[in-house]
Amino acid sequence: MSEVIQKIVGPRAPAEISEAERRKFSIPNILLGAAAVLLLVSMFLPYWKMTLLAPQYPGGLSIEVYVNRLTGDVSEIDGLNHYIGMRPLGEAAQLERAVSLVAVVFLVLLVLAAIFVHSPWAALLALPAILWPFIFVADMYYWMRNFGLNLDPTAPLSSSIQPFIPPILGSGMVGQFETIASFEIGLWLAFIAVALILAGLYYQRRAYKPLTEKSS
Amino acid sequence: MRLNRSSSKPLLFVTVLLAMALIAVIAVSCQDSGEQASTSAEVAGAPEDINAIAEARGLTPADVVNAVKTFMPSGTHDEYYEFASGGQSGQVYVIGLPSMRILKQIAVFTPEPWQGFGYGEAGTMDVLSQGGTTPDGNPLTWADTHHPALSETAGDYDGQWLFINDKANARVAVIDLRDFETKQIVKNPITLSDHGGTFVTPNTEWIVEGGQYAMPLGFEYSSIENYEADYRGMITFWKFDREAGRIKYDESFAIELPPYWQDLCDSGKLVSEGWVFCNSINTEMATGGVEQGNPPFESGASQRDMDYLHVFNLNKAAEVAAAGNTTEINGFPVIGLQTAIDEGLIYFVPEPKSPHGVDVTPDGAYMVVAGKLDPHVTIFSFDKLQEAIAAGTSETDAFGVPVLNFDSVMEAQVELGLGPLHTQFDDKGYAYTSLFLDSAVARWTLGGSAGELNDEPDWTLVTKTPVQYNIGHITAAEGDTVSPDGKYLVAMNKWAVDRFLPVGPLLPQNFQLVDIGDPGTDMPVVYDMPLPDGEPHYGQIIKADKIKAWDVYPEIGWDPHTQAVNPNAPLQGEERVERDGKNVEIFMTAIRSHFTPEHVEIQQGDHVIWHITNVERALDATHGFTIPAYNIHVSIEPGETVTFEFDATQDGVFSYYCTEFCSALHLEMMGYMMVQPSDEASSGSNSN
Numbered sequence: 001m002s003e004v005i006q007k008i009v010g011p012r013a014p015a016e017i018s019e020a021e022r023r024k025f026s027i028p029n030i031l032l033g034a035a036a037v038l039l040l041v042s043m044f045l046p047y048w049k050m051t052l053l054a055p056q057y058p059g060g061l062s063i064e065v066y067v068n069r070l071t072g073d074v075s076e077i078d079g080l081n082h083y084i085g086m087r088p089l090g091e092a093a094q095l096e097r098a099v100s101l102v103a104v105v106f107l108v109l110l111v112l113a114a115i116f117v118h119s120p121w122a123a124l125l126a127l128p129a130i131l132w133p134f135i136f137v138a139d140m141y142y143w144m145r146n147f148g149l150n151l152d153p154t155a156p157l158s159s160s161i162q163p164f165i166p167p168i169l170g171s172g173m174v175g176q177f178e179t180i181a182s183f184e185i186g187l188w189l190a191f192i193a194v195a196l197i198l199a200g201l202y203y204q205r206r207a208y209k210p211l212t213e214k215s216s
Numbered sequence: 217m218r219l220n221r222s223s224s225k226p227l228l229f230v231t232v233l234l235a236m237a238l239i240a241v242i243a244v245s246c247q248d249s250g251e252q253a254s255t256s257a258e259v260a261g262a263p264e265d266i267n268a269i270a271e272a273r274g275l276t277p278a279d280v281v282n283a284v285k286t287f288m289p290s291g292t293h294d295e296y297y298e299f300a301s302g303g304q305s306g307q308v309y310v311i312g313l314p315s316m317r318i319l320k321q322i323a324v325f326t327p328e329p330w331q332g333f334g335y336g337e338a339g340t341m342d343v344l345s346q347g348g349t350t351p352d353g354n355p356l357t358w359a360d361t362h363h364p365a366l367s368e369t370a371g372d373y374d375g376q377w378l379f380i381n382d383k384a385n386a387r388v389a390v391i392d393l394r395d396f397e398t399k400q401i402v403k404n405p406i407t408l409s410d411h412g413g414t415f416v417t418p419n420t421e422w423i424v425e426g427g428q429y430a431m432p433l434g435f436e437y438s439s440i441e442n443y444e445a446d447y448r449g450m451i452t453f454w455k456f457d458r459e460a461g462r463i464k465y466d467e468s469f470a471i472e473l474p475p476y477w478q479d480l481c482d483s484g485k486l487v488s489e490g491w492v493f494c495n496s497i498n499t500e501m502a503t504g505g506v507e508q509g510n511p512p513f514e515s516g517a518s519q520r521d522m523d524y525l526h527v528f529n530l531n532k533a534a535e536v537a538a539a540g541n542t543t544e545i546n547g548f549p550v551i552g553l554q555t556a557i558d559e560g561l562i563y564f565v566p567e568p569k570s571p572h573g574v575d576v577t578p579d580g581a582y583m584v585v586a587g588k589l590d591p592h593v594t595i596f597s598f599d600k601l602q603e604a605i606a607a608g609t610s611e612t613d614a615f616g617v618p619v620l621n622f623d624s625v626m627e628a629q630v631e632l633g634l635g636p637l638h639t640q641f642d643d644k645g646y647a648y649t650s651l652f653l654d655s656a657v658a659r660w661t662l663g664g665s666a667g668e669l670n671d672e673p674d675w676t677l678v679t680k681t682p683v684q685y686n687i688g689h690i691t692a693a694e695g696d697t698v699s700p701d702g703k704y705l706v707a708m709n710k711w712a713v714d715r716f717l718p719v720g721p722l723l724p725q726n727f728q729l730v731d732i733g734d735p736g737t738d739m740p741v742v743y744d745m746p747l748p749d750g751e752p753h754y755g756q757i758i759k760a761d762k763i764k765a766w767d768v769y770p771e772i773g774w775d776p777h778t779q780a781v782n783p784n785a786p787l788q789g790e791e792r793v794e795r796d797g798k799n800v801e802i803f804m805t806a807i808r809s810h811f812t813p814e815h816v817e818i819q820q821g822d823h824v825i826w827h828i829t830n831v832e833r834a835l836d837a838t839h840g841f842t843i844p845a846y847n848i849h850v851s852i853e854p855g856e857t858v859t860f861e862f863d864a865t866q867d868g869v870f871s872y873y874c875t876e877f878c879s880a881l882h883l884e885m886m887g888y889m890m891v892q893p894s895d896e897a898s899s900g901s902n903s904n
Contacts, residue, residue: 076833
């Protein structure tokens with residue numbers, strides 16, 4: 001049993017090593033640790049933003065999506081959306097927003113755990129965090145599509161505005177509104193975390209693989 | 217050698233190129249300067265020939281300069297607000313400077329439908345009802361607004377509150393400058409008419425309301441024969457509670473005065489803080505009766521060479537009032553004239569006959585009295601006044617009020633011209649006085665500390681600018697504070713005569729913007745603005761950034777009359793109709809583009825209490841609401857909750873709808889109130 005655990009956890013860095021060797025073993029830890037920090041910080045920053053521009057809104061309207069909440073001109077945009085029969089934005093992704101904080105913390109813990117697992121299993125631990133920003137974007141797309149395609153056919157403007165898929169990135173037009181969707185700092189941090197994790201895993205493998213081969 | 221020759225070829229080429237470029241540059245720059253010389257007024261980069269436009273419109277170069285000084289490009293904001301009284305309209309104008317564009321007319325004493333002021337909405341009906349009723353019980357719905365006063369902190373406008381008096385019925389209103397709405401009206405319980413108000417003390421602890429026409433105390437009847445014995449003047453000091461935003465009736469008081477027709481007042485500031493000064497115009501105590509062969513008031517009240525500047529020690533008066541050394545008249549505490557004399561609360565200083573404005577200089581050191589029937593302004597020194605009070609005097613008027621010696625208090629007299637009325641100040645040591653008969657604004661120099669701010673000798677006339685016509689008040693940018701801005705002055709002219717397109721025999725008034733930015737004799741009129749809705753008197757000009765107006769009400773369900781969320785406010789999802797016997801309470805919301813509910817079913821004879829919340833948060837997303845036949849109209853601004861009540865006496869079907877064009881589906885924003893006929897109500901409810 002302990003052998004299995006040993007195999008999963010992988011080898012430890014030798015106690016007596018040179019300065020250059022020490023760096024080789026600490027770099028993956030720093031990269032994975034930094035990724036964990038970025039993911040944690042990203043929870044408090046917006047992931048996605050949509051700006052609506054129209055003549056009668058000189059300052060524009062905007063909505064910012066965090067992992068667990070919507071901020072900005074939500075009620076105003078909901079008010080406008082009712083003309084085209086779109087459901088209130090607060091009804092979208094309720095489950096996702098409810099569990100997201102716990103989920104991100106869990107991802108962070110897994111990444112931190114990967115620091116201590118010096119075998120290929122580390123990649124499995126880090127996999128959810130690697131997938132995380134892609135899952136977020138995919139989920140956003142699902143809800144945008146769901147909301148955009150399921151407009152109330154009895155809404156005042158249902159004859160002039162056909163169901164549509166709002167852009168998840170870039171601009172589009174709905175009535176007199178130009179919509180500009182963009183990825184925000186939180187999502188970028190998550191992407192950077194992915195890059196750091198991949199690099200961390202690579203360097204971890206490079207540092208520990210020789211030890212594994214040596215012991216076997 | 218060969219090397220040299222081969223390298224000199226490109227060199228020659230470059231030299232030729234450079235020379236050509238130089239010629240081109242010179243040619244172009246010569247052309248530029250030639251054009252500049254021929255069209256000196258042309259604006260650099262202007263796409264059209266300004267001169268041609270000016271010529272086609274008959275504009276002089278000076279006109280073009282004035283246009284540039286006052287024009288606000290589309291979408292830009294003015295630098296100053298002017299708050300001007302609306303005269304007989306009973307309202308207050310809000311005007312942007314320098315463009316002179318009207319921004320709003322704040323409903324104050326008179327119902328105003330657009331703002332939903334006095335057309336059913338409970339808060340506004342309450343404010344109007346505070347203003348009292350006619351003898352037959354109808355609300356007073358007009359006013360003669362005269363002198364607005366912005367609240368001050370340390371003698372400077374703070375942009376929080378605005379006060380205005382009603383001369384006709386001796387009332388004072390309080391306007392909140394967060395939402396530009398009237399919050400309170402107090403009706404003076406002991407004064408028939410006022411003119412010496414409103415003026416605030418430097419920290420707005422007190423609002424001064426000087427009475428105008430003398431009357432028997434307590435609104436009693438007394439024959440005009442008994443004028444000297446029974447008629448009295450009055451000055452009221454209203455205590456203002458800045459936190460509550462309300463006048464505290466219970467902590468206010470008045471001082472009884474001789475029946476001299478007190479006129480304009482001003483509060484002391486800095487060195488003179490705690491003192492108040494008022495003019496008087498009928499120390500003759502003329503009683504008129506031209507129809508009986510007596511001299512009319514206009515001449516009877518203008519016989520003496522001197523009237524009395526009233527000097528009040530307000531701080532001491534407040535102590536006397538707080539100590540309860542007062543008499544109750546109509547339930548209001550009044551310091552009797554004899555008490556005021558005994559306690560040293562009041563002194564008189566002779567002033568040239570029938571003056572109009574008394575204005576305290578920015579440093580608080582001088583009181584400037586405008587002569588009206590005397591071509592001078594007379595400047596009194598506050599220091600000298602204090603010395604004279606300390607030295608004492610044996611002279612009194614007919615009522616025993618100590619009269620100080622004119623020469624010992626007077627600092628200077630400056631001859632300005634005919635009909636000096638009001639004085640304002642700037643940042644360059646100049647004073648500006650309106651000359652009614654000369655139809656001009658006079659610029660003259662102050663002395664004392666302000667005298668060093670300009671090159672001219674102290675207490676001298678510098679220049680006069682003609683204005684059109686019959687100027688009354690003037691107001692300069694922050695021109696009655698401890699730190700005037702200079703820059704702009706508005707001449708508030710009573711007559712327009714020929715200045716605007718004819719509109720029949722009733723002409724608008726004419727506000728003229730005067731550029732006072734340059735020192736010396738250059739002081740041009742730069743803009744004429746017609747005022748078509750009552751004759752304004754005084755106005756005050758405040759730097760725009762001092763006003764912190766709300767974009768929308770802070771929270772949904774806001775009651776502007778408590779400036780807090782109304783716990784009863786209908787919210788989205790909680791709309792309902794509640795019935796309790798004959799009382800029906802409706803909780804409605806409004807959002808673009810529907811009211812909820814859209815059907816309201818009631819019975820004839822019901823008493824209806826109707827609440828509407830505008831749940832919008834967008835700037836300018838205001839909804840109006842009206843029910844035909846019931847004379848109800850409300851304005852529901854974003855976040856606001858309004859309430860109105862009525863008895864559903866008439867049966868039938870009534871379409872209620874949004875009256876403020878809110879959205880593309882605004883016309884569809886309506887509903888039906890169905891009043892079912894009730895035999896009981898139609899047969900016997902008239903007694904109700």
